[in-house]
Amino acid sequence: MRDRLDKIRAQVLEAIDSTSDEKALEDIRVRVLGRKGELTLILKTIGRLPLEERPEIGRLANRLKEEIEESIRARKEVLRRLYRRSQIEGLDLTLPGRCRPLGSLHPITQVMDEVCYIFERMGFTVVHGPEIELDFYNFEALNIPPDHPARDMQDTFYIDDKVLLRTHTSPIQARVMETQRPPLRIIAPGKVYRCDSSDTSHTPMFHQLEGLMVDRDVSFAGLKGVLTSFVQQVFDPDTHVRFRPSFFPFTEPSAEVDIQCVMCKGKGCRICSHTGWLEVLGAGMVHPEVFRHVGYDTERFTGFAFGLGIERIAMLKFGIDDIRLFYDNDLRFLQQF
Ligand code: PHE
Numbered sequence: 290m291r292d293r294l295d296k297i298r299a300q301v302l303e304a305i306d307s308t309s310d311e312k313a314l315e316d317i318r319v320r321v322l323g324r325k326g327e328l329t330l331i332l333k334t335i336g337r338l339p340l341e342e343r344p345e346i347g348r349l350a351n352r353l354k355e356e357i358e359e360s361i362r363a364r365k366e367v368l369r370r371l372y373r374r375s376q377i378e379g380l381d382l383t384l385p386g387r388c389r390p391l392g393s394l395h396p397i398t399q400v401m402d403e404v405c406y407i408f409e410r411m412g413f414t415v416v417h418g419p420e421i422e423l424d425f426y427n428f429e430a431l432n433i434p435p436d437h438p439a440r441d442m443q444d445t446f447y448i449d450d451k452v453l454l455r456t457h458t459s460p461i462q463a464r465v466m467e468t469q470r471p472p473l474r475i476i477a478p479g480k481v482y483r484c485d486s487s488d489t490s491h492t493p494m495f496h497q498l499e500g501l502m503v504d505r506d507v508s509f510a511g512l513k514g515v516l517t518s519f520v521q522q523v524f525d526p527d528t529h530v531r532f533r534p535s536f537f538p539f540t541e542p543s544a545e546v547d548i549q550c551v552m553c554k555g556k557g558c559r560i561c562s563h564t565g566w567l568e569v570l571g572a573g574m575v576h577p578e579v580f581r582h583v584g585y586d587t588e589r590f591t592g593f594a595f596g597l598g599i600e601r602i603a604m605l606k607f608g609i610d611d612i613r614l615f616y617d618n619d620l621r622f623l624q625q626f
Contacts, residue, residue, distance in 0.1 A: 396626040400603040407522045413476040418461035426460035431539040432578040454482035458499035466583035471590050472504040489611045496599035503592030512593035540573025570597045
């Protein structure tokens with residue numbers, strides 16, 4: 290038995306030393322120390338040896354096992370070092386370097402960041418709200434009664450009769466006012482969802498930015514000032530702005546804000562349907578009914594709110610005529626930003 294162990298020792302140690310990769314080392318380990326390995330079998334049969342031989346052979350066999358394990362570990366280390374060296378010495382400095390492709394921010398993210406930054410400089414603070422929203426905040430608290438056309442199943446993705454995917458960022462107005470007292474000056478950026486089929490100007494998910502300011506003496510003139518300044522910062526400083534009377538259930542009076550067409554400078558072109566104007570924002574003075582829902586004193590406070598579509602701004606800024614390009618994930622498009 291002692292001879293057999295000696296033989297195994299000589300063979301195995303030599304085999305280990307001549308291996309050139311980790312796979313070969315592992316094969317040796319399995320052959321000798323694996324479940325059916327040569328040495329494993331010997332260790333298993335020690336109990337059957339004559340009583341006086343057992344302690345001695347047991348000790349030798351166990352020592353050999355340890356020696357082989359240690360030798361495999363050491364060889365592995367040597368192989369790794371050799372591999373690293375060959376990597377370094379095999380380095381051909383004349384080869385062109387490998388260019389690691391750098392990611393970049395999605396154009397919508399870039400525009401969203403820029404828009405937020407403009408409002409933050411005017412004193413607005415960024416807040417967020419849930420995309421899966423309660424019907425209450427999306428509609429009810431915003432003075433949109435159950436039979437209002439905006440609730441039509443065509444427009445809203447309902448999860449059940451009380452829960453839906455928010456169709457605009459306006460529910461965040463109600464959520465903020467419910468927990469904070471005036472003065473308030475917030476913006477709320479985020480994704481919104483509408484059950485529209487896609488075309489050049491619609492996708493079922495898009496981004497909005499909501500703005501809300503509430504204080505004593507907040508006026509429509511203030512709203513005009515903030516939005517005109519905003520438009521002239523994202524587009525050209527001399528862009529003309531027009532406030533058109535409109536309707537939203539949660540603002541009174543309400544307005545839609547048009548900018549002079551950035552493509553034709555107001556002369557009339559395909560983009561502005563030959564009107565010279567492009568609609569970019571919805572806005573108005575917060576409706577007293579909305580204040581009542583959140584328990585604000587309508588005698589003491591007034592406020593304005595506005596909502597703008599980020600994709601629309603991005604399309605105008607970058608001259609993109611199909612909103613779906615943002616969501617096709619075509620690198621040839623995305624890499625241009
Ligand atoms: N929530 C409106 C929309 O999605 C926009 C809006 C926001 C209008 C705030 C007025 C005030 O169309």
